[in-house]
Amino acid sequence: MSTSNAKTSVRSYHHGDLRAELIRSAQVLLEREGVTKLSLRAAARLAGVSQTAPYRHFTDKAALLAAVAAVGFRGLAAAMRRGAARAGSAEKRMLEIGSAYLAFAVENSAVFRLMFGSEIPDKAAHPELRWAAEDAFAVLAGEMPAGPDGSDAAIAAWSFVHGLATLLIDGQIRSEMSAGAPFDPVALTRRFGRFLDFSKARVGRQT
Amino acid sequence: MSTSNAKTSVRSYHHGDLRAELIRSAQVLLEREGVTKLSLRAAARLAGVSQTAPYRHFTDKAALLAAVAAVGFRGLAAAMRRGAARAGSAEKRMLEIGSAYLAFAVENSAVFRLMFGSEIPDKAAHPELRWAAEDAFAVLAGEMPAGPDGSDAAIAAWSFVHGLATLLIDGQIRSEMSAGAPFDPVALTRRFGRFLDFSKARVGRQT
DNA sequence: TCGGGTATGTTGCCGTTGTCAACATTGGGA
DNA sequence: TCCCAATGTTGACAACGGCAACATACCCGA
Numbered sequence: 079m080s081t082s083n084a085k086t087s088v089r090s091y092h093h094g095d096l097r098a099e100l101i102r103s104a105q106v107l108l109e110r111e112g113v114t115k116l117s118l119r120a121a122a123r124l125a126g127v128s129q130t131a132p133y134r135h136f137t138d139k140a141a142l143l144a145a146v147a148a149v150g151f152r153g154l155a156a157a158m159r160r161g162a163a164r165a166g167s168a169e170k171r172m173l174e175i176g177s178a179y180l181a182f183a184v185e186n187s188a189v190f191r192l193m194f195g196s197e198i199p200d201k202a203a204h205p206e207l208r209w210a211a212e213d214a215f216a217v218l219a220g221e222m223p224a225g226p227d228g229s230d231a232a233i234a235a236w237s238f239v240h241g242l243a244t245l246l247i248d249g250q251i252r253s254e255m256s257a258g259a260p261f262d263p264v265a266l267t268r269r270f271g272r273f274l275d276f277s278k279a280r281v282g283r284q285t
Numbered sequence: 286m287s288t289s290n291a292k293t294s295v296r297s298y299h300h301g302d303l304r305a306e307l308i309r310s311a312q313v314l315l316e317r318e319g320v321t322k323l324s325l326r327a328a329a330r331l332a333g334v335s336q337t338a339p340y341r342h343f344t345d346k347a348a349l350l351a352a353v354a355a356v357g358f359r360g361l362a363a364a365m366r367r368g369a370a371r372a373g374s375a376e377k378r379m380l381e382i383g384s385a386y387l388a389f390a391v392e393n394s395a396v397f398r399l400m401f402g403s404e405i406p407d408k409a410a411h412p413e414l415r416w417a418a419e420d421a422f423a424v425l426a427g428e429m430p431a432g433p434d435g436s437d438a439a440i441a442a443w444s445f446v447h448g449l450a451t452l453l454i455d456g457q458i459r460s461e462m463s464a465g466a467p468f469d470p471v472a473l474t475r476r477f478g479r480f481l482d483f484s485k486a487r488v489g490r491q492t
Numbered sequence: 493t494c495g496g497g498t499a500t501g502t503t504g505c506c507g508t509t510g511t512c513a514a515c516a517t518t519g520g521g522a
Numbered sequence: 523t524c525c526c527a528a529t530g531t532t533g534a535c536a537a538c539g540g541c542a543a544c545a546t547a548c549c550c551g552a
Binding site: 300335336337338341342 | 528
């Protein structure tokens with residue numbers, strides 16, 4: 079928003095990089111109003127462009143949403159990688175990755191819901207989105223030993239942290255937590271993650 | 286559909302139980318076309334009633350969706366209870382409950398997505414929905430020891446199985462599974478659930 | 493330099509949806 | 523029996539996704 083290019087005010091017909099600006103507009107609307115108020119027309123309005131201009135860059139409303147979701151996955155992956163880099167031991171890295179996942183979900187809940195919800199029908203039809211999602215998963219899987227056991231452990235870890243994030247932003251387990259606490263993702267991950275045990279997957283091989 | 290009551294054809298102005306019929310119509314549309322094609326008007330059409338008749342029974346489109354989701358939560362709770370009743374030991378009960386959760390999500394994926402998605406904004410505004418959700422969670426929590434540790438363990442278990450279900454119906458981990466297998470929820474729950482360890486929560490107390 | 497083709501953006505339009513206001517019908521209680 | 527409140531209908535409005543036809547401007551080759 080503070081990075082708005084000066085061109086915006088003086089452009090005469092062509093925009094310059096409307097595609098990127100539409101994605102940004104969609105993100106703004108998503109954060110501000112929620113996914114129900116995010117329409118192609120609203121994004122176009124916010125970008126200062128006619129209501130059908132987006133169709134020159136996205137075949138569909140779903141295509142715009144998929145692009146926004148893909149950006150979200152890249153952000154999630156980056157956050158997890160930052161978390162992993164912060165810690166040394168394998169134990170601590172898993173903890174950091176999990177809490178990065180949780181923090182991302184809570185701080186970007188609208189995008190997170192878009193990434194995993196059903197607003198984008200047939201996500202498989204958007205390769206960019208699939209790649210971004212697979213790359214995010216790869217961060218988690220990279221912490222696990224190779225082989226089928228490690229793969230299963232990665233899925234279990236992902237399932238756990240993903241479920242926890244989902245239920246959290248849905249308010250489904252808010253009452254169960256220490257209400258009033260200011261959301262400490264590391265503490266939450268440690269508190270609930272202590273029921274996970276990946277030692278079985280680790281004995282077979284090493285990192 | 287085969288259970289259409291005979292009254293439908295001879296009703297003259299008042300329907301009899303339009304509220305229930307609208308919920309049924311919405312379920313049918315949801316299963317048949319997905320959540321994107323589920324509109325108030327379509328439900329009204331399917332119920333053979335004018336497009337604004339639903340507003341006599343639901344304040345909102347969200348209210349109809351919430352009612353459908355609440356029915357879903359009741360079905361999920363019932364499925365888990367059936368699973369729990371099928372097994373004796375605590376271990377086996379957890380396994381059955383988890384696989385019932387998974388089976389429900391896969392076999393009723395559209396309703397499941399509605400239950401946990403963002404199509405219903407502000408779910409807290411629908412008490413019936415909240416009660417149904419809390420009752421479903423109570424099935425899981427009932428398997429855990431009382432006290433804070435047991436509560437945490439219940440949340441961890443719920444998070445795990447919920448995340449697994451979500452990622453499954455999203456196709457996000459399909460490639461990781463033995464492709465082509467005909468979906469065995471019990472096997473899946475056992476395979477990934479082996480990384481969970483609730484013995485720490487059990488030592489404090491008993492069932 | 494210039495002319496045209498193509499990428500990009502606009503205008504006008506259509507069918508559908510959620511929702512409101514005003515009106516119609518009916519069944520059940522006084 | 524009669525009337526009122528519950529229930530259902532008609533008509534309308536704005537917003538939406540998406541199509542078709544048209545306008546503009548940038549770029550590339552002659």
